[in-house]
Amino acid sequence: MIKSLKNFKKYKYLLYELVKKNIKLKYRRSYLGILWTLIEPLLTMLVLSLVFGVFFAKGDKQYPVYILTGRLLYSFFSTGTKGALKSVSSNASMIKKVYVPKYMYVLSSIISNFIIFLISLLVLVAVAAVLQVKPTIYLIEAIVPLIILFIITSGAGLLLATLEVFFRDMDYIWGVVTMLIMYASAIFYQTERLFKTGHGWVFNINPIYMCIANFRNTVLYGRGLDIKYTVCSLAFGLVITAIGVFVFYKKQDKFILYL
Amino acid sequence: MKKDTAIKVSDVSMRFNLSQGKVDNLKEYVIKFITGKLMFNEFWALRDINFEIKKGERLGVLGLNGSGKSTLLKVVSGVLKPTTGTVETRGTLAPLLELGAGFAGDYTGRENVYLYGSVLGYEKEFLDEKFDEIVDFSGIGEFIDVPIKNYSSGMKSRLGFAIATAVEPDILILDEVLSVGDKKFRQKSERKILSMFDKGVTVLFVSHSLEQVLRICDKAIILDGGHIVAKGDVQKVAKIYKNMTE
Numbered sequence: 001m002i003k004s005l006k007n008f009k010k011y012k013y014l015l016y017e018l019v020k021k022n023i024k025l026k027y028r029r030s031y032l033g034i035l036w037t038l039i040e041p042l043l044t045m046l047v048l049s050l051v052f053g054v055f056f057a058k059g060d061k062q063y064p065v066y067i068l069t070g071r072l073l074y075s076f077f078s079t080g081t082k083g084a085l086k087s088v089s090s091n092a093s094m095i096k097k098v099y100v101p102k103y104m105y106v107l108s109s110i111i112s113n114f115i116i117f118l119i120s121l122l123v124l125v126a127v128a129a130v131l132q133v134k135p136t137i138y139l140i141e142a143i144v145p146l147i148i149l150f151i152i153t154s155g156a157g158l159l160l161a162t163l164e165v166f167f168r169d170m171d172y173i174w175g176v177v178t179m180l181i182m183y184a185s186a187i188f189y190q191t192e193r194l195f196k197t198g199h200g201w202v203f204n205i206n207p208i209y210m211c212i213a214n215f216r217n218t219v220l221y222g223r224g225l226d227i228k229y230t231v232c233s234l235a236f237g238l239v240i241t242a243i244g245v246f247v248f249y250k251k252q253d254k255f256i257l258y259l
Numbered sequence: 260m261k262k263d264t265a266i267k268v269s270d271v272s273m274r275f276n277l278s279q280g281k282v283d284n285l286k287e288y289v290i291k292f293i294t295g296k297l298m299f300n301e302f303w304a305l306r307d308i309n310f311e312i313k314k315g316e317r318l319g320v321l322g323l324n325g326s327g328k329s330t331l332l333k334v335v336s337g338v339l340k341p342t343t344g345t346v347e348t349r350g351t352l353a354p355l356l357e358l359g360a361g362f363a364g365d366y367t368g369r370e371n372v373y374l375y376g377s378v379l380g381y382e383k384e385f386l387d388e389k390f391d392e393i394v395d396f397s398g399i400g401e402f403i404d405v406p407i408k409n410y411s412s413g414m415k416s417r418l419g420f421a422i423a424t425a426v427e428p429d430i431l432i433l434d435e436v437l438s439v440g441d442k443k444f445r446q447k448s449e450r451k452i453l454s455m456f457d458k459g460v461t462v463l464f465v466s467h468s469l470e471q472v473l474r475i476c477d478k479a480i481i482l483d484g485g486h487i488v489a490k491g492d493v494q495k496v497a498k499i500y501k502n503m504t505e
Contacts, residue, residue, distance in 0.1 A: 099337035
């Protein structure tokens with residue numbers, strides 16, 4: 001334990017450099033650069049509002065905020081896990097030649113996606129202001145679902161990165177799974193009807209939805225966190241992180257033989 | 260480990276599983292698992308390797324292709340974890356292997372100095388301080404702000420060499436990197452390495468060229484089929500190696 005903390009301290013600067021690299025290279029050579037973190041969710045929100053606003057949200061003026069909150073959180077989870085999944089296998093050439101604690105690749109990938117996500121929250125602030133969503137004292141609590149989502153993404157990322165080294169199929173499987181999670185996370189539809197018709201269990205087993213719902217509670221509806229959702233999603237996050245760390249730690253010395 | 264020991268390799272063995280046909284997707288794995296065909300050909304690249312290098316000693320590792328030399332270097336530098344046995348090292352380690360393996364192509368030379376430096380475990384302040392020296396030594400000049408994918412392979416390895424040797428290491432792990440770049444740079448890099456020798460750096464040098472080993476090292480071992488077949492004074496071992504290869 002002390003040894004790994006010491007090692008972390010030694011490679012702290014590497015983590016910083018890797019995060020910087022991921023963010024810098026993501027937008028290099030595009031004319032608008034980092035602005036895309038803002039434009040992209042805004043455009044998706046417009047498309048989704050146009051397409052689904054007509055069908056689902058009968059005259060709800062704040063529907064774009066509803067979409068944006070769901071879509072921003074989901075896309076952090078989705079790009080974060082997908083980036084982490086590839087982080088070890090895509091750095092194969094480096095891992096084979098220089099010793100570096102391997103979790104650095106996974107962690108740096110998730111942290112850089114998280115930073116991009118935090119920047120993109122500016123869009124939410126702007127849209128909420130335009131649509132006159134009133135901020136309340138509960139806004140402070142919005143940080144809780146974000147932290148939980150970060151924990152879930154890290155744990156899942158470690159697990160996925162390990163699996164990807166041994167089975168390259170994970171890439172495709174996870175693509176389908178994230179799509180399933182997207183449709184089960186109520187990004188562009190309201191959940192009341194599904195709860196009424198007895199399909200509510202989908203949301204009660206979906207920790208990503210729980211984070212989104214809690215985030216909406218604090219940002220959009222001006223009420224506090226749902227305790228049940230908070231506890232469940234946090235518990236899920238801790239369990240998946242424990243599994244992820246354990247599997248990664250057990251298998252990391254074998255990575256190089258499969259890369 | 261004794262105080263004057265720089266590297267201690269005890270009972271190190273390294274096993275690879277050569278699967279018959281690489282299994283890297285789930286379907287194949289499941290089929291082979293069920294049909295019981297998931298057999299591996301074991302291959303021991305290193306077997307019971309024991310040696311110690313004292314501080315300031317320069318050990319040459321001789322051996323033909325496939326004798327386990329590169330595996331040994333990877334084990335000592337920490338890239339590979341041995342199947343059994345332990346490797347202990349004391350002090351900072353500078354592996355001059357595959358220079359520039361950590362470069363990002365879309366990054367400029369300047370950015371790569373910091374990235375590669377951090378990969379090697381340097382601090383930012385250290386790199387800030389050494390930056391001019393690194394650029395100067397590499398002879399990259401004004402190209403330092405050009406993306407590294409536009410560099411020639413010689414430029415890349417020159418920059419890699421300059422970054423890797425910016426630190427004053429206690430232990431230097433050398434492959435046949437002494438042949439980096441053009442003649443002028445080769446002389447320059449050799450001078451740099453020789454100056455480290457004068458400061459008492461410990462060296463682990465891998466080569467199949469007897470000449471180079473004789474020039475650089477004072478001790479040597481011979482690897483053959485993953486075993487150490489001879490070790491001791493470089494002159495003595497060189498004779499054995501000569502007999503082996505002729």
